Amino acid sequence: MGAGLGVVDGMEDRFQREINYLRVSVTDRCNLRCLYCMPAEGVPAAPREEILTLEEIARVVRASTRAGVRKVRLTGGEPLVRRGIERLVYAIARIPEIDDLALTTNGLLLPSMAAPLKEAGLRRVNISLDSLRPDRYAYITRGGDLKTAWQGVEKALELGLHPVKLNAVVVRGFNDDEILDLARLTLERPLHVRFIELMPFGHAAAIFAGGYVPAAAIKAQIESEFGPLQEVRKLKGSGPARYYRAAGAAGTIGFISAVGDHICRRCNRLRLTASGSLRPCLFGEHEIDLKALLRRGAGDEELAALIARAIKEKPPAGHIRSHRPAREKAMSQLGG
Ligand code: SAM
Ligand code: SF4
Numbered sequence: 497m498g499a500g501l502g503v504v505d506g507m508e509d510r511f512q513r514e515i516n517y518l519r520v521s522v523t524d525r526c527n528l529r530c531l532y533c534m535p536a537e538g539v540p541a542a543p544r545e546e547i548l549t550l551e552e553i554a555r556v557v558r559a560s561t562r563a564g565v566r567k568v569r570l571t572g573g574e575p576l577v578r579r580g581i582e583r584l585v586y587a588i589a590r591i592p593e594i595d596d597l598a599l600t601t602n603g604l605l606l607p608s609m610a611a612p613l614k615e616a617g618l619r620r621v622n623i624s625l626d627s628l629r630p631d632r633y634a635y636i637t638r639g640g641d642l643k644t645a646w647q648g649v650e651k652a653l654e655l656g657l658h659p660v661k662l663n664a665v666v667v668r669g670f671n672d673d674e675i676l677d678l679a680r681l682t683l684e685r686p687l688h689v690r691f692i693e694l695m696p697f698g699h700a701a702a703i704f705a706g707g708y709v710p711a712a713a714i715k716a717q718i719e720s721e722f723g724p725l726q727e728v729r730k731l732k733g734s735g736p737a738r739y740y741r742a743a744g745a746a747g748t749i750g751f752i753s754a755v756g757d758h759i760c761r762r763c764n765r766l767r768l769t770a771s772g773s774l775r776p777c778l779f780g781e782h783e784i785d786l787k788a789l790l791r792r793g794a795g796d797e798e799l800a801a802l803i804a805r806a807i808k809e810k811p812p813a814g815h816i817r818s819h820r821p822a823r824e825k826a827m828s829q830l831g832g
Pocket of ligand 1: 526532533571572573574575600601602622623624663665692693694695696697700
């Protein structure tokens with residue numbers, strides 16, 4: 497395949513899905529320890545030499561455009577704890593084929609970093625925020641400061657990093673009594689609140705049975721308060737999320753239903769782990785080692801061929817199991 501791979505616009509996998517989106521985990525480290533994501537002591541971080549350098553990541557992204565990648569999201573771990581992240585944003589923003597560059601963050605470092613990131617070329621952010629109550633936010637994140645995270649949200653709005661999306665993982669007994677308060681944020685301001693179903697990864701496996709709340713139940717609760725939600729067709733970077741609007745609202749309400757819905761049919765993505773492996777499917781364990789090829793001095797064409805192979809190896813659907821072996825990776829290692 498290698499030699500013949502020109503620059504293509506979104507490569508189709510074997511199931512006629514157009515794969516044009518690369519999620520890049522830039523670090524497996526984090527400044528929080530969310531209960532459903534990590535143990536209190538954190539996940540053992542990979543040795544520094546195992547982690548792709550920023551230059552290597554930029555090279556992989558450049559090569560990926562030959563396999564049809566047009567959208568990139570930087571994630572982690574917490575992407576803003578990776579030193580030099582602005583340099584990476586700058587490099588990716590200058591790759592002409594990339595037309596959407598976004599970042600998923602817990603927002604704590606946004607108050608100081610949002611402006612340089614925007615200047616470097618970042619277009620938009622998703623901020624994870626599971627609670628609007630300071631004590632509860634601190635409990636779920638094991639020590640996070642809600643005020644700082646909220647300042648990050650305000651900064652993103654002020655700088656026009658639109659659409660500003662807020663991600664809330666709903667967990668029964670943790671924050672399911674805040675669904676309406678979170679949805680209410682969309683009424684007055686251009687905020688896009690996305691309710692994410694808890695997935696039984698890593699540390700969530702232990703709380704999944706009691707904590708899982710289906711997106712349909714969340715939507716029903718919101719509609720019982722705000723009336724029927726209108727489906728919104730297109731929001732930048734929609735992917736597998738479905739978006740709705742409450743009557744007269746400035747923002748939207750989204751649902752990401754990985755467990756209860758068949759999001760796999762709308763899957764448009766490939767993942768690059770911090771240690772340089774391509775993961776065709778979040779729910780499978782199959783990974784393809786890109787780093788070895790990269791460090792052997794492979795050219796863009798060869799890298800693109802391996803990325804194209806990963807696209808072709810995407811399974812039709814992932815299997816979410818509620819009991820996953822402990823050796824499997826945590827969400828922070830996979831890039832969410
Ligand atoms: N640290 C950044 C953040 O929290 O936004 C980026 C990485 S984090 C792994 C990406 C997303 O995955 C977050 O929105 C987080 O809430 C979500 N996440 C983590 N564990 C999850 C789980 N078990 N089920 C569903 N979503 C999860
Ligand atoms: Fe860190 Fe994000 Fe995981 Fe929370 S969800 S522990 S912020 S990587």
